[in-house]
Amino acid sequence: MSPSRPVYSTELGRLCPGCGAAVNACTCKRSSAPVGDGHVRVRRETGGRGGKTVTTVRGLPLDEAALLAVAKQLKAACGSGGTCKDGVVEIQGDHVERIMAWLTGQGWKPKRAGG
Incomplete structure (x- = not known):
């Protein structure tokens, strides 16, 4: 089993499933x-x-x-x-x-x- 990780943070909002950062500050370049x-x-x-x-x-x-x-x-x-x-x-x-x-x-x- 893979370790669980958050998908939403009250501080940051939605989190990117690839890098774990906020979606608008994603560093893994999934949207490009x-x-x-x-x-x-x-x-x-x-x-x-x-x-x-x-x-x-x-x-x-x-x-x-x-x-x-x-x-x-x-x-x-x-x-x-x-x-x-x-x-x-x-x-x-x-x-x-x-x-x-x-x-x-x-x-x-x-x-x-x-x-």
Whole structure:
């Protein structure tokens, strides 16, 4: 049996299971691991957004900081707003072709997903 260790501290809050430090001061770099699977998919979605259209990019094998940088560059290339949530880049509006061209120019091999 492995020795038990705390997962929460009233002083620090949630603790990282890897290093035992507070999650926001984690030293084991668990959150910097690439999120995507390498298959870059670009898709137009409207579900759950009150009828608004967004273009999503999934599968980029980048850490969180690099993904935020790509999201910023895509927003500038499309002249639109957007965000990065849970490893998915969301750009407001229907920009599938423009995003696919930009990703191809950056050396990725994107695939159009959905309909």
